[in-house]
Amino acid sequence: MPNPRPSHTSLPPGIDPGHVPVHVACVMDGNGRWASSRGLPRTEGHAAGEEALLDTVEGALDLGIRWLTMFAFSTENWRRPAEEVRYLMEFNESLLVHRRDELNEKGVRIRFSGRRDWRVPRRVLRRMDESIALTRGNRRMTLTMAFNYGGRAEIVDAVRSLVSDGVQPADVTEKAIRSRTYHPDQPDPDLVVRTSGEFRISNFLLWQIAYSELVFTDVLWPDFRRQHLFDAVAEYQRRERRYGGVRG
Numbered sequence: 190m191p192n193p194r195p196s197h198t199s200l201p202p203g204i205d206p207g208h209v210p211v212h213v214a215c216v217m218d219g220n221g222r223w224a225s226s227r228g229l230p231r232t233e234g235h236a237a238g239e240e241a242l243l244d245t246v247e248g249a250l251d252l253g254i255r256w257l258t259m260f261a262f263s264t265e266n267w268r269r270p271a272e273e274v275r276y277l278m279e280f281n282e283s284l285l286v287h288r289r290d291e292l293n294e295k296g297v298r299i300r301f302s303g304r305r306d307w308r309v310p311r312r313v314l315r316r317m318d319e320s321i322a323l324t325r326g327n328r329r330m331t332l333t334m335a336f337n338y339g340g341r342a343e344i345v346d347a348v349r350s351l352v353s354d355g356v357q358p359a360d361v362t363e364k365a366i367r368s369r370t371y372h373p374d375q376p377d378p379d380l381v382v383r384t385s386g387e388f389r390i391s392n393f394l395l396w397q398i399a400y401s402e403l404v405f406t407d408v409l410w411p412d413f414r415r416q417h418l419f420d421a422v423a424e425y426q427r428r429e430r431r432y433g434g435v436r437g
């Protein structure tokens with residue numbers, strides 16, 4: 190899919206303008222370790238991650254990336270200590286409140302991916318809905334926050350939706366499952382970046398990453414800045430994608 194870049198930005202050196210990924214997804218990992226190494230509570234690491242998130246959005250806008258998906262809270266993260274879970278709920282809520290106008294002014298459409306179940310506080314859902322409504326008309330970039338998101342849960346929800354509509358087994362195709370994912374209009378990620386030196390996917394976008402390029406970096410999320418995104422994109426541009434075929 191062509192990815193026209195806005196003409197007012199200048200690309201960093203080493204990036205091929207004709208080959209910028211359309212969709213980049215990030216696993217923001219390492220906040221806890223960043224804080225612990227400084228003798229701080231884990232929650233301070235999350236707070237420090239906000240700057241990294243905003244700088245990454247800026248960098249993605251500079252590159253002309255059209256879709257950016259960030260893993261903010263997984264269906265498994267409820268297993269973290271109650272105090273940290275409470276902090277993360279409030280943190281995500283306040284992040285939305287004080288950053289959404291800025292994102293809106295930059296032409297960013299905010300969306301969410303995940304289960305809206307009873308565990309997500311009502312006020313957080315309200316902030317999400319307000320942010321979606323505020324930015325609905327923006328098209329420069331779609332920022333999807335994966336929140337109470339699990340890749341397996343998404344597949345389960347898609348299949349449940351087909352079953353509840355009485356779809357016959359022969360009609361349960363890849364296309365049908367995709368059509369029931371949380372955001373069927375979203376292209377699959379070209380590139381997934383995970384920070385903090387862990388080499389795993391942790392239940393992120395399982396359906397969508399079948400042919401994504403994966404880049405892992407040792408940088409802890411609070412230290413991640415747009416230059417690290419540019420480095421990941423440069424690495425992506427050195428890869429050869431074959432989709433199961435042979436070299437073209």
Ligand code: FPP
Nearest residue numbers: 216217218235238239242260261262263391
């Ligand atoms: C997956 O690792 C990582 C995530 C689900 C990201 C979690 C991110 C945050 C809690 C901070 C969000 C920060 C901002 C700035 C919004 P995992 O730890 O869930 O899985 P693992 O145990 O396999 O490593």
